[in-house]
Amino acid sequence: MFSFFKKKPKVEPAALPESPPEALTDLPQQTEPEAAPVVTAHIPPVAPAQAAIEEETIIVAAPVAAEQKRSWLSRLKTGLSKTSSSLTMLFVGAKIDDDLYEELESALLLSDAGVEATQFLLNALKKKVKEDKLTEAAQVKAALRMLLIDLLTPLQKPLVLGRHQPLVMMIAGVNGAGKTTTIGKLAKHLQAHQQSVLLAAGDTFRAAAREQLTIWGERNNVTVIAQESGDPAAVAFDAVHSAQARGTNVVMVDTAGRLPTQLHLMDELKKIKRVIGKGMASAPHEVLLIIDGNTGQNALAQVKAFDDALGLTGLVITKLDGTAKGGVLAAIATTRAIPVYFIGVGEQIDDLQPFNAVEFVDALLG
Numbered sequence: 001m002f003s004f005f006k007k008k009p010k011v012e013p014a015a016l017p018e019s020p021p022e023a024l025t026d027l028p029q030q031t032e033p034e035a036a037p038v039v040t041a042h043i044p045p046v047a048p049a050q051a052a053i054e055e056e057t058i059i060v061a062a063p064v065a066a067e068q069k070r071s072w073l074s075r076l077k078t079g080l081s082k083t084s085s086s087l088t089m090l091f092v093g094a095k096i097d098d099d100l101y102e103e104l105e106s107a108l109l110l111s112d113a114g115v116e117a118t119q120f121l122l123n124a125l126k127k128k129v130k131e132d133k134l135t136e137a138a139q140v141k142a143a144l145r146m147l148l149i150d151l152l153t154p155l156q157k158p159l160v161l162g163r164h165q166p167l168v169m170m171i172a173g174v175n176g177a178g179k180t181t182t183i184g185k186l187a188k189h190l191q192a193h194q195q196s197v198l199l200a201a202g203d204t205f206r207a208a209a210r211e212q213l214t215i216w217g218e219r220n221n222v223t224v225i226a227q228e229s230g231d232p233a234a235v236a237f238d239a240v241h242s243a244q245a246r247g248t249n250v251v252m253v254d255t256a257g258r259l260p261t262q263l264h265l266m267d268e269l270k271k272i273k274r275v276i277g278k279g280m281a282s283a284p285h286e287v288l289l290i291i292d293g294n295t296g297q298n299a300l301a302q303v304k305a306f307d308d309a310l311g312l313t314g315l316v317i318t319k320l321d322g323t324a325k326g327g328v329l330a331a332i333a334t335t336r337a338i339p340v341y342f343i344g345v346g347e348q349i350d351d352l353q354p355f356n357a358v359e360f361v362d363a364l365l366g
């Protein structure tokens with residue numbers, strides 16, 4: 001479960017739409033946000049958010065019941081068991097010699113850490129063994145643990161809320177990465193902490209995705225802005241205006257899944273981002289890439305391509321309860337150190353947790 005840690009007071013008044021969007025000239029004229037051609041799943045009365053957001057807030061892991069924590073960590077550990085068993089086995093009764101380093105190199109490569117992170121870790125480990133005159137395999141394993149923690153800690157950053165009114169988050173990723181599921185989990189957590197949430201069903205490509213989000217919104221008292229057809233950028237624009245008019249705290253813009261190689265679809269994402277900025281000059285404040293933890297080294301290619309196109313501000317790695325190997329986080333840390341705000345280990349609401357480098361490394365090293 002998430003909790004919120006209050007930080008320094010800061011309020012940004014809701015801004016009016018700055019200018020009509022150039023990119024939306026083909027859309028029906030918008031007089032007031034409510035008059036926009038939207039299908040609204042559910043609009044609960046939302047009090048102006050000014051009072052609600054009087055301070056910046058950060059999502060942090062809350063102290064959870066010991067049993068709940070054990071369950072979450074054990075699912076993470078089970079998910080990463082392939083990597084953890086091969087890394088742990090290496091050190092059992094091992095001598096510190098070239099064979100050990102070679103086996104470690106193979107295990108790291110097999111864990112999807114990639115060549116760069118693997119070489120970095122091996123070189124740093126050899127240096128540490130020499131400098132500290134380590135003689136026991138257990139000491140080398142402990143040194144590897146510290147190196148991994150140092151490598152992954154820069155990825156551990158909290159998602160700060162309350163910086164803008166509304167805070168606009170755009171969500172992207174390849175097909176089936178877990179975008180909609182993650183949006184649902186995040187929305188419920190945000191609501192549980194008195195944040196009003198509005199979702200933009202920007203996956204206009206797949207009608208079922210729009211319906212999925214709309215039904216989900218109805219059930220969970222979350223307003224969903226959708227259009228029966230049309231431009232996802234227009235849906236995002238309407239959502240930002242609507243949130244400004246209602247004083248909603250957080251807008252999450254869902255987008256259709258796409259491969260980085262589908263250049264026209266990557267251009268569409270850039271347009272969505274641009275048009276959100278026409279609705280609110282500082283937005284989007286977060287551009288999140290959702291990555292399926294089972295995609296291995298391809299995840300790195302996804303990070304690079306989406307970052308080049310959009311300028312990512314954060315990542316969410318899902319499905320680490322599956323057959324994920326986990327090493328890809330080391331690859332990301334070495335090549336594009338974009339914060340990993342959350343990791344997912346299942347389909348339930350509490351299965352999304354803030355990324356914690358120490359917990360992750362301990363799950364990885366058994």
Ligand SMILES: Nc1nc2c(ncn2[C@@H]2O[C@H](COP(=O)(O)OP(=O)(O)OP(=O)(O)O)[C@@H](O)[C@H]2O)c(=O)[nH]1
Pocket residue numbers: 173174175176177178179180181182203209256257258318319320321322344345346347351
């Ligand atoms: N085991 C597991 N399954 C997950 C997790 N996150 C999402 N899923 C499942 O992954 C599948 C795809 O999730 P969606 O949220 O629909 O993915 P999406 O990225 O929105 O998909 P498209 O809109 O088709 O691109 C669903 O069956 C989810 O339940 C996770 O952390 N663990």
